[in-house]
Amino acid sequence: MPSTHPVISASGLTVTWPDGSPALRDLDLALSRGRAGLVGANGSGKSTLLRVLAGQLRPCGGHVAIHGEVGYLPQDLDADPSRPVADFLGASAIIAALRAIEAGRSDEELYDTVADHWDVEERTHAELDRQGLPAGALHRRLGELSGGELTSLAIARLLLARPDVLLLDEPTNNLDRAGRERVHDLVATWPRTLLVVSHDRELLERVDRIADLRDGSLRWYGGGWSSYAAQVAAEQEAARQAVTTARNEVRRQRRDAVEAERTLAQRRRVAARAERTTGIGKAARDHLVGRAERSAASYRHVHADRLDTARGHLEHAEEAVRDDLAIRVDLPQTAVPRGSRVLTHTETDLDIVGPERIALVGPNGSGKTTLLRTWAGLVPPARGEVHAHVPVALLPQRLDVLDADAPLATAVARRHPGARPEQVRARLARFGFRGAVGDRLVGDLSGGERLRAALAALLLTEPAPRLLLLDEPTNNLDLASYDALVAALAGYRGALVVASHDRALLDDLDLQRTIDLGAPSSGRGNLDA
Missing domain, CATH: 3.40.50.300 (P-loop containing nucleotide triphosphate hydrolases)
Structure with missing residues (x-):
């Protein structure tokens, strides 16, 4: 201990x-x-x-x-x-x-x-x-x-x-x-x-x-992690219940305030009727009117205080609920028909077809990054030929797809010359970059923010990539961004190849095939494991 x-x-x-x-x-x-x-x-x-x-x-x-x-x-x-x-x-x-x-x-x-x-x-x-x-x-x-x-x-x-x-x-x-x-x-x-x-x-x-x-x-x-996650989940459940309770209290106080105004209006009508029927003098009438106005002001003040208190409780309760990142990716233009050929590599007799999801694994130094760069057309193949039949995008480990010295919205706009500024901002918002965050320099973003920015830049290009290659995408991610990445990739409709040592990520992405560059029996001529 x-x-x-x-x-x-x-x-x-x-x-x-x-x-x-x-x-x-x-x-x-x-x-x-x-x-x-x-x-x-x-x-x-x-x-x-x-x-x-x-x-x-x-x-x-x-x-x-x-x-x-x-x-x-x-x-x-x-x-x-x-x-x-x-x-x-x-x-x-x-x-x-x-x-x-x-x-x-x-x-x-x-x-x-x-x-x-x-x-x-x-x-x-x-x-x-x-x-x-x-x-x-x-x-x-x-x-x-x-x-x-x-x-x-x-x-x-x-x-x-x-x-x-x-x-x-x-x-x-x-x-x-x-x-x-x-x-x-x-x-x-x-x-x-x-x-x-x-x-x-x-x-x-x-x-x-x-x-x-x-x-x-x-x-x-x-x-450890399991204990932490359980404690946070319990706290968040209690926080959400507190928000529900506080919202109900705000609604009740609003109803009470409306009812109080209704009661005051009724009292005014009764007082006016009494004034007409009793014929009291001006001094007595002024006294009664002043007392009624003071009573009404006090009555309103009590209900206003109660409503303000309820709103304060709601604001405090909402602060305790975590506003963790949400990424929404629904890009029908990335869809790949089942059975259609996406990429062919003649050296390995490898075909990627349809919206296939593949894990690319192997020890450090086995050539995963080089293979992804070859498939993306960034380096020539050592042997054989590579034919990409759809638009391809690579998310590299270094996350250097955007200009580090430019504001985020400007850097993304440079990759989308036909997009209007408001369209770029709307696209960034889908990846968790809202408001003034879009004006921050790319180089000042954290590792996880740079990954989200790079992913946004790649997925929102025209034409949209229908083969997405990811090289160790969970490096530098916080836990909320990890969950957001998994959610984003779940909404991607194209073919996907993920090179990663993160077994949890490969499990969460529900990949259908594994290519193991370290398997002794596979070599480089037969990559399917």
């Missing part, structure tokens, strides 16, 4: 972007020893918070205190392809000093460099092996590694440093199944303090507690 003594404490954390928009505002955090997950909508500040805790980003305000050494895995690894792996691991200088000592040199600075790291090569090779990296990786360069291998290498670098606090931002991105399982085991067995941002529900099952970053504050839930 985690200790109650905080290893990480932060108070009043505030981060503001250059354009003045807030990333974090007055955030407080107390993290004790143990394994914790961090979830929240894309753009809520999860990665920003990890960067601040890791010392990579200076906050505009607030204070952070961390007990111990911190190891940080960023979501996007900015690695120079020419950099040697040994240098990336921080072992180059030590290994060079060891080689010099072995050659007979006895310079004091060489021994200072080695210090107590005489076993650095053995430890490094052992850690690289544990992370599933190929033999000899220590003597290669970063550009020779796949995206998944680079992530595994970065994890190995963290573990070799033996940090007290481990901060991981989407650590299973780009990893194949074996790599994901190694990260799952790392999280499950980490003996000190760990905070992980992830959309990987299997990984989140292995933490002790989960923090939900929403509306600028953290709320903690005990247990």
Whole structure:
């Protein structure tokens, strides 16, 4: 069980972007020893918070205190392809000093460099092996590694440093199944303090507690993903019931206010009749009229207060109901008739026909991305020919289909030169981009927002794609965006090929066929598994 003594404490954390928009505002955090997950909508500040805790980003305000050494895995690894792996691991200088000592040199600075790291090569090779990296990786360069291998290498670098606090931002991105399982085991067995941002529900099952970053504050839930989801579901059911109750109370108070006005009108009629029949004097009449008006004003005030109170309760209740993302995709022009040929690849004797849905799987480095780029016509086939019989669109891992320096609505409009501005805005709204969000720069969007923007740009082109190729689409997605992606793809009527290591996604998409590039019996001549 985690200790109650905080290893990480932060108070009043505030981060503001250059354009003045807030990333974090007055955030407080107390993290004790143990394994914790961090979830929240894309753009809520999860990665920003990890960067601040890791010392990579200076906050505009607030204070952070961390007990111990911190190891940080960023979501996007900015690695120079020419950099040697040994240098990336921080072992180059030590290994060079060891080689010099072995050659007979006895310079004091060489021994200072080695210090107590005489076993650095053995430890490094052992850690690289544990992370599933190929033999000899220590003597290669970063550009020779796949995206998944680079992530595994970065994890190995963290573990070799033996940090007290481990901060991981989407650590299973780009990893194949074996790599994901190694990260799952790392999280499950980490003996000190760990905070992980992830959309990987299997990984989140292995933490002790989960923090939900929403509306600028953290709320903690005990247990892993299943426990968190059950607690949130119960809260949301109670919140929806509270909204129903509050709405009924507002309706009742409105009816009471109308009835009160009816009662006041009746009293005025009775008073007027009495005035005509009794013949009372002006002073007495003025006194009665003033008293009646004061009584009516008080009566109205009571009902107005009750209605305002009921409205306040409704507003408070509605704030507790999560307005999670909804994407609506219904594009009949993407439909593919059953049995019609969509794509032919002569090298593999592969045909994609009709609205077929295919999973493309295989270990890191097996060629999934290259194959998708070949089918999309972005690179020539190594052998054979590729014939696309329908419009094809590829959603790449890098999500670079839109100009990062342009406002979102402008970037999408550039891909739709015939569309009017209001049409572009309406299309973006279907993917969750409403109002002023369309004016934000593409480069300032979070990972999940960039995926939705890219998907909107691809699906709303003319002619619409009838073969959609997705390369690791769940990288950088928050949980709500994951659900929205699944819902969006459920409404897509064309043929679909999804390259992913995310088994949950492949199950949720109800795919009909699997192409396994890592299957020993399949090779590249027979891809159907």
